[in-house]
Amino acid sequence: MxxxxxxxxxxxxxxxxxxxxxxxxxxxxxxxxxxxxVSDEGKLVYEQICQACHMADAKGGGGAGAAIPALANNPNLAKPEFMIEILQKGRGGMPWFTDMLTPAQMAAVITYVRSHFNSYPDPVTEADVKRFAAGAGHKPDCNCAQ
Amino acid sequence: MTEMNEPTRRELFSLIGKAGGAIAMYQAMTALGHAAETQFTGPPKLSPARKGGSVLVLGAGLAGMVAAYELSRAGYKVTVLEYQDRPGGRNYSVRGGDKIVEVGGVTQTVGFAPGNYLNPGPWRIPHHHRSLLYYCRLFGVELEPFIQMNHNSFVHNSKAFGGKPQRYKELAVDFKGHVSDLLGKALNAGALDARVGKEDKEKLLEALRSWGVLDKDMAYTSSLRVSGQRGYDKAPGGGVDGAPTPSKINSLSDILDARVWDQMSFYFNYVMQTTMFQPKGGMDMIGKAFAKQLGKAIRLNTKVTKVAQDDTGVTASWEDVVTGQKSETKADWCVCTIPLPVANQLDLQVSPALKAAMKAVGYSTQCKIGLEMRSRFWEENYSIYGGHSFTDQTIGLISYPNNNMHKDGPAVLLGAFASDARGLMLAGMTPEQRIETALAQGSVFHPEEYRREFLNGASVAWSRIPWILGCTSRWTEENRSAHYQNLVALDGRFVLAGEHASYYGGWMEGSLLSGLDAITRIHQRANVA
Known part of the structure; x- marks a missing residue:
């Protein structure tokens, strides 16, 4: 919704x-x-939320010996779970988005980023996100496993 | 008259402590006005450092500079390495001629008139942030009041009053009036008799009548008395036509749509309560004052790439970003205050537990926009002197300058202070789009003047600031219980400090308290080692 x-x-x-x-x-x-x-459309979610850090071209960037990672041409994204996990738990300076995006919005933006900035056309669904969120080992708001 | 031999406060606390334990003593101290403020009890009293003792501080923000200052005082040889071409970190003000360079290279050149500024990071200082106030006083940083609460500023909710902003005082007075009216009716109907005894009921009804400004029938209605709080249609005057006329109250339903309780509760927050302060001339006066004390101990334009440590000391590898020179600095100990989104990606020789802790902290993003206006129309036309007008639009609020009131000449208005999704939305825009958004949305408050008086603007979107890649640390109870102690622990000869290593995340007070705590522990360890 x-x-x-x-x-x-x-x-x-x-x-x-x-x-x-x-x-x-x-x-x-x-x-x-x-x-x-926040829109339900993957492209718009990207523009409203993600590009604040990952930039409009999804190439990230930085300067002080550190950078926000590129999402474009990123082989980590081959696995659909990769982005689901990070949106759920955060990683490094990136916060979790469980309090900002619905599972449907997460699915939409993951599908957009994987297909538009990479060549992984298979969609990620709301059910995929929910399944991961409910999955064993997930600790909300705590990327403790790293 | 009987003369009682009153115990001194100290004796009293001691008595209470013996009778009721530490918690009772703490509560008693709190009730008498002690112990409730930050954990600052004065600068650390470090015994003289061992001869030749040295500390390397990474980052010349407030945490790093307070650490360096107090360590130097204790006799340590201190070197501070700073990536930027200025000290201060997020203690930062932008002025005319300054360049704001974002990730990707987009650069704004600020066009503000001399003397005008924007505080993109911290901008208000609570009266109970004792360590910050202590160092301001110590270094002669002049503070002036920050107008936090303004009853005459606006509240805009796009779903209430047809989208027309309302004065805070009208909404807030109406809210408490209607709530008092309803609670009084519930009490008088006996609906709360099971909870409120007869005597308390009478007192409470009296309180509601007075606090809610209710009429003789315990109803909240339009009257001159109510106008004495929410304002009049025609204000009291002098002479033949001096009689005021009352204003008309809003309905409960309209007030609920406006959600004014959000603003009312906001002002109750401990860190948001008056009195608040700001340094005269810009927030960075504090960082500059620290830097002046440290002098040549700070090396600017220095990008740290690696920190190694062994039993004897630490070695930081760095590169001068201007000359390209590469070198190393050695010391006995290292205090690293580099913001975690950057520090995470450096080659640090620290324990896995510390690395995990550093990665567990997310950073929020905020965006602030400064708009320079030709005149102070909010003062002349709206009687608004400092304070904030809130909106449910992306910009979050606009905030009026606290300095130079009643004067001519251009002034800088805070045109947006957005966090969470709103902060991300503004940050994802180009600087030009941000200004346009701020003008379009801020016009709701001052439609006649906003675009007409606009001269120029500047924005700082923290997620795109290369030296931090975010704004402030975000802890949850879960990651704090899993990681906080690991984050602040001395890791061999290396320790973190900064707002992220405190329970005052995002406040300068947290940076200072964290820096002081880190060096106190280093000093203790150094004297044992």
């Missing part, structure tokens, strides 16, 4: 969002939830 943060998000997701606002200690704009919608 389309996540409209303010009105249409499932109650559980709203509760999580509310909690995140309440316990967040860092400086933040404050105010209330946003009316801003």
């Amino acid at each position: 389309r996540r409209i943060w303010r009105y249409a998000a499932p109650a559980a997701a709203l509760a999580v969002l509310g909690m995140a606002v309440a316990v967040k200690a860092q400086d933040a704009p404050g105010g209330g939830p946003s009316n801003v919608q």
Whole structure:
């Protein structure tokens, strides 16, 4: 489903969002939830969310001896689970996106990145993401295994 | 009159401590105004360092510089290596002529008039961040009030009041009025008798009447008394036409649509409570003051590529990003304050547990946009002096400058402060798109003036800043319990410090407290070694 943060998000997701606002200690704009919608379309999710770091051409970049990894032509993406896991758990400086994207939005953007910036045409489905999220060994919000 | 021999505070705490244990003592101290603030009790009292003792500090942000400053005072030979061409790290202000270079090379040249600035990172200092206030005072950094709360600023919710922004005071007064009205009705109907005793019920009704400004029938209605809080249609004046006329209250339903409780609760946050401060002239005055103390101990333009350690010391390999010179610096100990998204990718000789901890911390992204306006129309036309107008649009808020009030000449308005998805959306845009978005959305508050008075703008999208690749650390309870102690532990001769190694993530206070804690432990170890 389309996540409209303010009105249409499932109650559980709203509760999580509310909690995140309440316990967040860092400086933040404050105010209330946003009316801003993340799209359901993979290409738009990429443009709205992912390209803030991975850049519009998905080539990443950096400077201080460190870089945000390229998603374009990235052989790690051959395995569909690779992106699912990182979106669920985060990795390095990249945070988890479980509180920002629905499983359907994750599936859409993974499918887009794998097919558009790489040549892996087989789609990743919402069910794939949900199966991974429910899978054994997944610890929410904690990439402890690395 | 009986004269009582009152115990001193210290005696009292001691008595309570004996009777009720440490927790009771802590609660008592808190009630009397002690112990509730940050864990800063004064600068570390480090005994003199061993002769020739040396420490290498990576990163000249506040954590690194406070570490270097206090270690130098204790007699250590300290070297600070900094990647950027300026000290300060996220303690940062941009001014006219500055260049903001993003990942991918996109460069903005800031066009602000002399004296104007944007604080892209930290911008407000809580009154209880004692270590930061201590060093500001010590180094003569002049602080001025940061106007955190402004009853006359706006709240905009695109789904309320037809998208028309409302004054905070009107919404907040109406919210508490309607809530008081309803709670009073529930009490009077006996709906809460099982929970509230007769005496308390009377007190509570009295409180609701007063706090909610209810009328004689315990109803929240439009009146001059209510207007004394939410403002009048015609304000009180002098002479023959001096009588005010009341304003009309909003309905409960409209108030609920506006969600003003979000702003009301925001101001209750411990770190958001007044009084707040900002340095005069820009946040980077703090970093500059630290750097002045350290002088030539800081080596700028120095990219660290590798840190090795053994039983005798640490060796950092680095490259001068201007001259290309490659070299090494050795020391007994290393304090690494490099932000984790960068530090993660360096060749560090540290334990697997520390490496795992460093990778477990995600970073949030925020985006701030400064808009320079020809005049201070928010003051002249709207009676808004500092503070924030909130919106549910991508920009999050606009915030009005706290300096130079009532003066002529251009001023810089914070045109966006966006985090989470909103921060990512702005960060993913080109600098030109960000400015256009800020103008289009901010116009909702000041439609006549916003574009007309606009001169130029600058944005800092933290995820695209090459020396950090993110904004601030994000911990969850899960990863904190799994990794935090490993992250802060002394790893051989190497220790991390920074806001990410604190429970005050994203605040300068966290950086300072972390830096002080790290060097205190190094010093203890050095004196045993």
